[in-house]
Amino acid sequence: MPAIRLIGAAASVLLFVAHSVSAVTLSAGGIGQALIYPYYTVNKNQDTLISVANASDVSKAVQVRFLEGYNGRDTLDFVVYLSPHDVWTAAITQTADDGGAALTTSDRSCTFPTIPSSGVQMRSAGYDGTGTVPADPGPTSITRTREGWIEFLLGADITPGSPTDIAITHVQNGSPGEGVPPGCATLNDTSALPDEVTPTEGIFGSGTIIDVSEGTFFAYDADAIQGFTSVPLFSPASDTLVSIEDANSSEAVGGVARSYVSDGEGTSFALDYAFGVDAVSAVFMADTIYNEYVVDASLGASTDWVITFPTKNFYVDKDLYPANPTAPFETAFVAPGISDITVEGMVYDREEGAEPFGGPCELCPPVTPLPVLSYQVNVAGFRTGAPTDPSPVLGSNLGSVSIPPFGDDGNMMMNFNLSTPHSLPGGLDSTGAAVTLGGLPAIGFMVYNVINANAQPGLLANYSGAFPHRTKVSCQGGGGTETCGAIIMGATKSHAVMRPE
Numbered sequence: 038m039p040a041i042r043l044i045g046a047a048a049s050v051l052l053f054v055a056h057s058v059s060a061v062t063l064s065a066g067g068i069g070q071a072l073i074y075p076y077y078t079v080n081k082n083q084d085t086l087i088s089v090a091n092a093s094d095v096s097k098a099v100q101v102r103f104l105e106g107y108n109g110r111d112t113l114d115f116v117v118y119l120s121p122h123d124v125w126t127a128a129i130t131q132t133a134d135d136g137g138a139a140l141t142t143s144d145r146s147c148t149f150p151t152i153p154s155s156g157v158q159m160r161s162a163g164y165d166g167t168g169t170v171p172a173d174p175g176p177t178s179i180t181r182t183r184e185g186w187i188e189f190l191l192g193a194d195i196t197p198g199s200p201t202d203i204a205i206t207h208v209q210n211g212s213p214g215e216g217v218p219p220g221c222a223t224l225n226d227t228s229a230l231p232d233e234v235t236p237t238e239g240i241f242g243s244g245t246i247i248d249v250s251e252g253t254f255f256a257y258d259a260d261a262i263q264g265f266t267s268v269p270l271f272s273p274a275s276d277t278l279v280s281i282e283d284a285n286s287s288e289a290v291g292g293v294a295r296s297y298v299s300d301g302e303g304t305s306f307a308l309d310y311a312f313g314v315d316a317v318s319a320v321f322m323a324d325t326i327y328n329e330y331v332v333d334a335s336l337g338a339s340t341d342w343v344i345t346f347p348t349k350n351f352y353v354d355k356d357l358y359p360a361n362p363t364a365p366f367e368t369a370f371v372a373p374g375i376s377d378i379t380v381e382g383m384v385y386d387r388e389e390g391a392e393p394f395g396g397p398c399e400l401c402p403p404v405t406p407l408p409v410l411s412y413q414v415n416v417a418g419f420r421t422g423a424p425t426d427p428s429p430v431l432g433s434n435l436g437s438v439s440i441p442p443f444g445d446d447g448n449m450m451m452n453f454n455l456s457t458p459h460s461l462p463g464g465l466d467s468t469g470a471a472v473t474l475g476g477l478p479a480i481g482f483m484v485y486n487v488i489n490a491n492a493q494p495g496l497l498a499n500y501s502g503a504f505p506h507r508t509k510v511s512c513q514g515g516g517g518t519e520t521c522g523a524i525i526m527g528a529t530k531s532h533a534v535m536r537p538e
Contacts, residue, residue, distance in 0.1 A: 081432025
């Protein structure tokens, strides 16, 4: 095999992530210009609580987008204005047992449009054909809004001392938690434009899936992207709805957007892409994800894995992008609302025992279909039951695969790149040579729940936890003729590129 080396190996072109970047980079510290929340749900009597905070001394205009889990179609969007060190919070709840999801907030920070005190229902117009975009082949019911994922995209900073800055900055009355911005009512879709400038970094956030009656609490950090844009994204000449495909970089010389991938020693290399969405996909690429599970019956334990492909819709939605499907995804979104991804892996117990998941086995029938992940957001339960049943922990209906556990607890590796190889082409390194990353853009986490029926006489206790996936990615190409190799592992998805042997 050729030696494993760093893409674009000339040391003089290596860049450090720690500098002020104008390129798409995963933030190891969790603060950035764009935030991806892998999952929300209102199933199983749960609510999802979300928060976003401004860590900077400058006001921000942030595009908020809620996307349903089948195909990433828009179900609700608005702009939230964060004054310096402001925090905006909200809750996602169900409208009825057989209804959709709604957003409620008691937060005083300005939004446009204004969210009424009674809340706002998520809409089906983004996918059922009644809105401004064509319908897709998925379900048209409002219940499709009950689970999905969320984007917070920083579109602009607000010039300090400007009319907009004054309107959205909370006026304090001396009591904690009582500050109120004076001018929310003056905001409209163009009023802030003269005061908007290129956004800097500064937002972070979290999500929590909670069932108060059951006592379960699954909390996670949003994935943060630095260097999402080099220009203000709100303008009269552009669509007012900012999306992931708007990523751009002033540093890019081989396209419109640059991604940084860093090694375990803090150095990094740059990949330029012709499309902003590819730059975002690049930093989330994984050919394998790793996590743990626990299903011990004596503990009343259950485990789900959430696996979200945050850019998948841009590659599989033929009704919005007729050229689809395009790499790294291979299958278009079709009726009854699926775009299948073949997965394989290995399930391990705690003592190195193992059983293949989806791969060859001695006792399998001659032709056994490989398991698939069918949606943009997927929730796989560790169980032997039907994958279409609600998942055991989160009660998700976005399940197309069940994972048979091997023993009461252990870990698993899931691979996207074996029987059906996937890869993201189009990257250009610092020498202008082509680089292809293997796998798919994937994020998510494991959740488990333990039920203790003997906490105290007559008392039932629930214990729960959430842990992000660890990932690995492969790559090919780069300056010269050798094949490169990369490994990306860690809860914060920090990139580590393997150096020459």
